[in-house]
Amino acid sequence: MAKVLLHFNFKGGVGKTTMTVLDTYLLSRMGKKVLLIDMDPQSNATEIINATFDNHERPKTSFYDGLMKFDLSGSIVHITEHLDMIPSDWALSAWPGKVEKRNRHDRALILRDLIEPFRDHYDYILFDVPPTLSTFTNNAILASDYITLVLQTQRQSYTSILKTAQYMSQLRADYDAKYDVIGVILYLVKNNAKTDTEISNEAKKSFSDAVFHNHIYQQERIKVFGDEGIRDKDHWDKRALKMYQATLDEELKRIGDFNNE
DSSP, X not given: OOEEEEEEOSSTTSSHHHHHHHHHHHHHHTTOOEEEEEOOTTOHXXXXXXXXXXXXXXXXXXXXXXXXXXXXXXXXXXXXXXXEEXXXXXXXXGHXXXXXXXXXXXXXXXXXXXXXXXXXXXXXXXXXXXXXXXXXXXXXXXXXXXXXXXXXXXXXXXXXXXXXXXXXXXXXXXXXXOOEEEEEEEEEXXXXXXXXXXXXXXXXXXXXXXXXXXXXXXXXXXXXXXXXXOOOSSHHHHHHHHHHHHHHHHHHHHTTOTTOO
């Protein structure tokens, strides 16, 4: 039975997509069967996966059309033996407007119901979502089992993550949802930088043991992964991947899946 994972902060540019794609890549490399669902019409996760695996395949049914037909089976693209993806495109941006006639409660649960048939076919399902509070993000949150908050160590990201945590708590209560917030990852941390140190300390005061022991530090290679796809060829690739693997291992430990074969 698949476990559904989401990295979230409703502020943009904090690293959600990169974290999601790197987790997807590493989980598939570990031999886990993974489905990545790109819910962001900007399609950045789709672009990184396509560049990483030189993928040119297109789905039989677009994500938007699959959502409208309430059947996502034709929207899945097979990338590798262990990795599938539902790619996004700009057409997806029209979907929230199309479901406005549904009552507010039901339209936030569409994705939860649509992915249910896939749970027996994958070990993990991961969402990438746009940096907004919207039908997209509500659906992803309520379809998830485990959510990790991503905190880039800057003031605006910190204030945003406090609001994000409050919003998710209210959403859980409104829907009697069962997802767990497993922790906070400090992202793109600069060593010995004043602001980064201050934000890190404030996060630890606010979230205590929920803050991950492993952090993502600022490295130029991370930008290259975003521009050219993920690679594992040289020292700098391996150094960046090792850092992401450490945070992934901690995520898996927190959900009780570490070394689960």
